[in-house]
Amino acid sequence: MAPTKSGAWSFFQKLDGKRANNLWKHLEVYHGIEQLKKKPQNASERESAISSSKTSNSSKDLDTAKPSSSVTVTISQEDKPDEPLQPTLETLFARRKAYDEDGQRFKELLEGLLFMVCKDNLCLSTPEKEGFRHLMKIAAPLWQPPCRKTLTSLMETRYCDISAYIRKSLLRISSVCITMVCWTGRHQTNSFLGMTVHYAEGNEMKSIVLGVEYLTESHTADYLEKKMLELLALWDIEPSKVSLVITDNAANITKACVQAFGKSKHVPCFAHTINLIPANALGFKQVNSQPVPYVPMYSRHNSRIKKYSYAFSP
Template sequence: MVCKDNQPFTIVENEGFRNFLKAIEPRYKLPNKTTLTRWVDDKYAALSGIIREKLSGIENLTLTTDMWSESMSMRSFLGVTAHFGVGSELFSITLGVSQSNERHTSQHIAEMLLNTCDEWSIDKDQISAVVTDNAPNMVKAVELAFGKKHIPCFAHILNLVAQNSIEQCKPLRELISKVKDVVTWFKQSNIASNELRKSTSDETKLIQQVPTRWNSTYYMIERFIELREIVNNIIIRHKNAPAMLHASELAHLSSVLQVLRPIEAATKEVSGDKYCTSSKVIPLIHCLVLKIKPLSFDDSIAKELQSLVLKEIQKRMGVIENVTPLAIATVLDPRFKKMHFTDPLACSAAVGKIKDLMKAAAHNTTKDSESSELSDKNEDNYSLWEDHHKLVHKSWKLSKADDTISDELAIYLRCPPTL
């Protein structure tokens, strides 16, 4: 209960909690704060040992890391989460949240990342990629700690694309501010909230904007337009209510939603934690542009927003095809392959890297096979099929030649993508 509900250890000293337990089970002896702390530490030690053993058997791990500051306490923290697959299942484990008492330099962040890995006995070679918010100090920290294994967080980039586009469009900002005033008034006025609740059969409520999540703005506008008639009928009955938006302003917002809808859909698509999303990044960017670019509007605000969104996408995601792990993941996903690449050089580089990985894997497999053959030869004194086994092994090695690997990859790429 303490861990799941984020309760302080001193809860066992609270009079109300003690009376509650006494009423439920008078015979139970409540532990003191020191005992409770020891129990949690013992539990952590036992569970961390299991997780450490599990991580030791994982060949490839991906880390996600972020740094934030608490405005009230003026403290900074670095969170690190490990992601890995076992069979067809994906797992995520929070390795730690460490407090930082120094400036957020790349060197300091790199040391914190390495300390977290050391604490969990994770070797640097196990780390295949590290995902961050793409801040310069975070990118440099990953490079210092693990080499060139950085991947920008696509969801964070999408958030910036939408937020910056809306922020730069002054007429849209003013419209959103008006909507926000109305929504806030409804939230603060119990009478208006009750009237809204009675007027909607399915308990539909207005949605408030959250500054850190751009799609909350999208949902706020969408719900406001959906309930505009009911909201208007309630507002006109209250003289202290904020001004309702005009028909032309509502039309502007409806057009704006058409520009933002593809970004909202992409945000949902990459927010999954039970399926791989890295192979979807390049196709999603391509599909975003294909959806937004052809849109035609008479509305000046929607036109301006459309232009700003396309510029932000190009600015922040124009070179995303050169991020090697994302490019390889896309090519190796049978749904996409090379279909969504717009840069032929980036696509060619990804295919070349895949060939290198295949050669390295084939070379390692050949070495393992030779070692196994040698051990078998030592054990068998005589075998009539010995020469046959040698011919089979030689044929197998020849099949792993560079030309065969290229042909194998070419056959895969020539096959049509799956749906």
């Protein structure tokens, strides 16, 4: 009898007068057995494969055939990982529409941009910079960032909304505390007055910066009093609602607070008071009736001399 061509007969014995044209298809469909990529080359290999298989020698036992260790078993349909399906046209259009001006994704990205600019104190031209544009092309290629002019307009609108919300919150508060400070910018002559309000809303403490005023005149007590009352009026806060004012120990701002709110409501900053102790202690003119140099000025002068000597040393 001529040798069989199909590798399936390496595991089964063909009976006389019987035919099995679709044997491999039957094994794959009903028993999960795939066709061998390489069939045995000689009779000895076929005999060893037959002896290792656990199939029956009759055609009736084909339905109960089990794969041997040398047969590749296919993964069942339940065990197969879910293959990614091609998105429908409706899904693609919905995804693209989310990046339009009225889309949900567009609003989320715009809110995140406004928060980043405010929180990190970035310039309003950040969306126009090349690095930011490159990042957005990778992270959200369908989103078009706003220009500087648009971002400025959005920031002003957001400021008005938040200001209105804060005003309503302050109207419900019966008592607030205020901290103020005057300072001059480093390496410049511009001076500012900053004011922060503190209050309790329910069980939560809140602190809000009411504003930073640019001081254009001499820092007299009357001028500072005028500026701080203007800031309070801008936020609809009555002076009678202020229960405590904390400032540094400068004579001008201390007098301004006493004139505006009364002496009982002014408290000097404890940290600033502690900081004045060593400076005043080291600045004594006499110790045991003996004159001594002004130590802080001498120490600053001495450190400046050392700095210049190090700079010009060979």
